[in-house]
Amino acid sequence: MNARELKNKFVNFFVSKGHIEIPSASLIPENDPTTLFISAGIQPLVPYFLGRKHPVGQRLVNVQKCVRTIDIDEVGDQVHHTFFEMLGNWSLGDYFKKEMIPWSFEFLTKELNIPIDKLAVSCFAGDNDAPKDDETALLWKDQGIPGSRIAFLPKANNWWGPPGITGPCGSDTEMFYWANNSPTPKNFDPKNSNWVEIWNDVLIQYLKNDKGEFEKLVQNNIDTGMGVERTVAVLNGFSDNYLTDIWQPIIKKIEEISGKSYSDPQYQKAFRIVSDHIRASVFIISDGIEPSNKETGYVLRRLIRRSIRQGKLLGIDTNFIAQIAQAVLDNQNNYAGTYSELNQNKDKILSILDSEENKFRKTLTRGLNEIQKLIERNKNITGREAFTLYESFGFPVEMIQEEFSKNNLRLDLTEFEKARESHIEQSRTLSAGKFRSGLADHSEIITKYHTATHLLHASLRKILGDHVQQSGSNITSERLRFDFTHPDKLTDNQISQIQNLINQQIQKSLEIKRQEMKFTDAQKQGALAFFGTKYPEIVSVYSVGDFSKEVCTGPHVTNTNTLGQFQITKEESAGSGKRRIYAVLE
Numbered sequence: 084m085n086a087r088e089l090k091n092k093f094v095n096f097f098v099s100k101g102h103i104e105i106p107s108a109s110l111i112p113e114n115d116p117t118t119l120f121i122s123a124g125i126q127p128l129v130p131y132f133l134g135r136k137h138p139v140g141q142r143l144v145n146v147q148k149c150v151r152t153i154d155i156d157e158v159g160d161q162v163h164h165t166f167f168e169m170l171g172n173w174s175l176g177d178y179f180k181k182e183m184i185p186w187s188f189e190f191l192t193k194e195l196n197i198p199i200d201k202l203a204v205s206c207f208a209g210d211n212d213a214p215k216d217d218e219t220a221l222l223w224k225d226q227g228i229p230g231s232r233i234a235f236l237p238k239a240n241n242w243w244g245p246p247g248i249t250g251p252c253g254s255d256t257e258m259f260y261w262a263n264n265s266p267t268p269k270n271f272d273p274k275n276s277n278w279v280e281i282w283n284d285v286l287i288q289y290l291k292n293d294k295g296e297f298e299k300l301v302q303n304n305i306d307t308g309m310g311v312e313r314t315v316a317v318l319n320g321f322s323d324n325y326l327t328d329i330w331q332p333i334i335k336k337i338e339e340i341s342g343k344s345y346s347d348p349q350y351q352k353a354f355r356i357v358s359d360h361i362r363a364s365v366f367i368i369s370d371g372i373e374p375s376n377k378e379t380g381y382v383l384r385r386l387i388r389r390s391i392r393q394g395k396l397l398g399i400d401t402n403f404i405a406q407i408a409q410a411v412l413d414n415q416n417n418y419a420g421t422y423s424e425l426n427q428n429k430d431k432i433l434s435i436l437d438s439e440e441n442k443f444r445k446t447l448t449r450g451l452n453e454i455q456k457l458i459e460r461n462k463n464i465t466g467r468e469a470f471t472l473y474e475s476f477g478f479p480v481e482m483i484q485e486e487f488s489k490n491n492l493r494l495d496l497t498e499f500e501k502a503r504e505s506h507i508e509q510s511r512t513l514s515a516g517k518f519r520s521g522l523a524d525h526s527e528i529i530t531k532y533h534t535a536t537h538l539l540h541a542s543l544r545k546i547l548g549d550h551v552q553q554s555g556s557n558i559t560s561e562r563l564r565f566d567f568t569h570p571d572k573l574t575d576n577q578i579s580q581i582q583n584l585i586n587q588q589i590q591k592s593l594e595i596k597r598q599e600m601k602f603t604d605a606q607k608q609g610a611l612a613f614f615g616t617k618y619p620e621i622v623s624v625y626s627v628g629d630f631s632k633e634v635c636t637g638p639h640v641t642n643t644n645t646l647g648q649f650q651i652t653k654e655e656s657a658g659s660g661k662r663r664i665y666a667v668l669e
Contacts, residue, residue: 084195084318086168086311086329086417090146092194093170093309097144100186102172105145105619107422110370111379111555113637119379120150120367124171125285125306130636131175132251132287134301138599138621141177146170146311148366148422152382158359159352161323165386166363168311176302183284183305184222187258191282195318199227201261203271203278207242207254208235212297213289216241219256232271240273243285243306251300253287260317279317282309325355329417333358336410341397353393360386360393361407361436368432369424371554373658374439378557380658387439391447395482404440405433454486466498473503530638531646531668532563534595534627535585537639538649539565539666540611541631542584546577553611554661565664566657573654573662585649592644593628600624602634610634 084092094104108127110120121127124147131137147169157163174183191197204223209215220233235241244252261267263277271278287304289297316324325334325345334345337357343350364386367379374384387404394403411418412425412432419425425432450472457464457472464472469483480499487494536556543551547569555566573581600608602618610624612634625639626632640646648669657663 084315086315086327087421089195089311089315089318090168090170093172093190094144094146096190096194097142097172097186100142102142102144103139103619105139105143107146107148110148110150110367111372113556113635119382120152121147122149122151123147124149124169124308125173127636128173128175128306129251130638131173132300132302132304132306133290134176137175138623139619141175142173143175144172148370150363150367150382155385159356161325161355162313162316164312164324164359164363166359166366170307170309170311170314172305172307174303174305176304179303179305180219180222180286183286183307184219184256185226187282187284187307188223188226188228191258197260197318200267202228203232203234203259203261204228205234205236205241205257205259205271205273207256208237210238212238213254216254216256216286219254219286223256231269234271234273236273243283243287245291249291249293251287251304252289252291252297253285253304255283255285257284258282262317262320262322279313281314281317283307325351325358329414330358332414333362333407333410336407337397340403340406341394341399343397350397353396356393357390357397357407360390361404362411364390364404364436365408365411365425365432366422368435369422369428373435375658379555384439387436388443391440391443392482402437402440402444404436408433408436451486454483458486458490458492464492464494466495466500467502469494469499470502473499526560528560528668529558530640532558533637534639534643535646535649535666535668536563536565537625537627537631537633537635538585538588538643539563539581539664540567540633541627542581542588543567543569544611545584546580547573554657562652562665562667565666566661567664568660569662570660571662572656578651578654582649582651588627588630589643589646589649591628592642593630594642595639596626597639598624598626605634608632 098104108121112118112121112126118126124145125132128137128143137143148166149169150166152165154163155165158165191202192199206220206223207213207216215235220235223233224230241255241257242252243255244250257280259271259273259278260281261277262279268275285306285308287306288300290300291297312324312327312329315327315329316322319327321327324330334354337354338344345351345354364383367383367386372379372383374380374387376384390404412429413419454472457468464487469480472483473480480494480496484494536558540553550568552568553565554568557564599621601620602612602622605612605622605624608624610632612618618634622634623636624632625635627643646668649666650669651664651666653665655663
């Protein structure tokens with residue numbers, strides 16, 4: 084079974100159970116200031132777990148694009164990926180355990196034809212926050228899963244969320260597949276690596292508040308997650324994800340360019356990093372991000388540069404990134420024809436990748452010169468200095484060692500590794516810090532700032548022209564940041580006009596109304612809908628008096644008079660043809 088077949092089976096199965104398919108959200112969160120990328124299918128849906136009604140109904144299903152960067156340094160083994168696709172179905176206050184468990188069993192055994200003998204499950208063992216989940220275990224037994232194949236595990240294993248301090252969360256039940264040709268053990272041992280998790284049903288019943296307490300939500304919800312890459316590998320008998328047809332067209336292109344073979348163990352890590360990072364870069368660029376030294380742009384730049392470094396280890400010394408990207412775009416078994424944004428932005432994707440590769444190859448040349456300067460000056464380079472070269476110029480440790488050996492020097496690998504581990508830990512701390520406010524923070528101040536972005540968007544279009552489109556935003560409790568398309572630096576007079584126009588609307592005490600309508604009708608009414616490329620058939624439209632109308636899912640105040648005074652604090656470039664505004668509410 085290939086990836087396209089798996090995705091179709093999943094979506095069609097849940098559509099047959101009364102679900103509505105919704106499109107994948109953009110990788111760039113629209114209304115979530117707490118994270119750089121969408122990393123799970125639930126992320127764009129969090130408000131609906133708290134009681135808000137979704138425009139298309141209570142039963143949803145989709146294939147969500149995801150990027151996770153917290154373990155970027157783990158990519159290179161058989162299973163880790165930066166970009167991946169997540170299959171998910173959701174119940175927003177509708178069905179719960181007694182429906183979801185039988186459906187899970189039916190999909191695994193009937194649709195995917197997995198023998199029951201190869202299945203095991205885990206359930207929540209219970210603690211002071213929530214009871215042991217005997218109910219779910221009994222539902223699995225009713226399907227035919229023997230008690231010896233059901234494990235009760237603690238919160239570390241069988242609890243989802245919240246990823247931040249506060250938010251919806253709950254126990255989960257995970258499904259495992261015996262990925263070995265030997266007879267399946269009678270008893271399920273979660274520590275046995277031959278048991279591979281392939282699906283997760285999260286039973287979201289709680290809200291963790293800012294005091295660390297777990298409150299019951301107003302409704303019970305279901306959130307599931309099945310990783311496409313891992314499941315395709317398992318169903319095809321591969322322990323190495325990169326042997327599936329998701330990856331093989333990309334791998335074969337790298338083999339063609341490098342003259343190396345993926346079957347050679349010494350090159351497998353490099354093959355995996357190059358294929359993973361370029362695939363992720365293709366999707367990130369397709370959602371409007373360009374390489375830079377900040378946030379999402381920095382992540383993209385890092386992925387591209389790591390790819391080039393690993394390409395050097397494969398003996399590739401000429402531009403090759405765009406050729407590998409083409410193999411991603413042309414993958415008939417998975418992406419071609421599935422994501423319209425790939426086709427629409429094809430030329431842009433390839434151009435940006437080629438340009439970034441040219442820039443980095445010049446950086447590598449400067450790095451070589453820097454090594455020579457250090458060697459000539461010191462006659463020795465510490466492991467920490469070598470790591471600085473690695474981080475600043477993108478030098479793989481193997482390349483640094485090679486330059487050292489030419490000068491009869493030896494690199495202190497222990498010291499180098501300590502510096503590297505320290506950097507990784509700092510990066511993880513920074514990434515984790517993105518969630519400090521909780522996923523999709525809907526606090527009062529965040530709600531005010533989000534509403535203010537609607538006024539800002541409309542004002543920019545009225546003062547600068549209709550070519551202005553939102554290209555990103557980031558909101559914290561201290562300020563808002565708004566990115567938009569515009570070729571020129573704003574003048575002081577333009578900034579003053581925009582600011583005054585917004586404050587006029589605040590002083591008018593305009594009412595903010597929400598309507599649900601067909602996306603086509605929203606467009607006809609002139610509602611702005613520039614963020615992302617796909618929208619469900621039914622959308623939420625927020626109107627700020629007669630001044631602004633946008634398709635949106637984020638939190639909003641009910642009247643502009645609660646916002647206070649709007650002040651633009653900074654205006655700067657956000658990349659080619661884009662500007663960025665920082666503003667505060669006082």
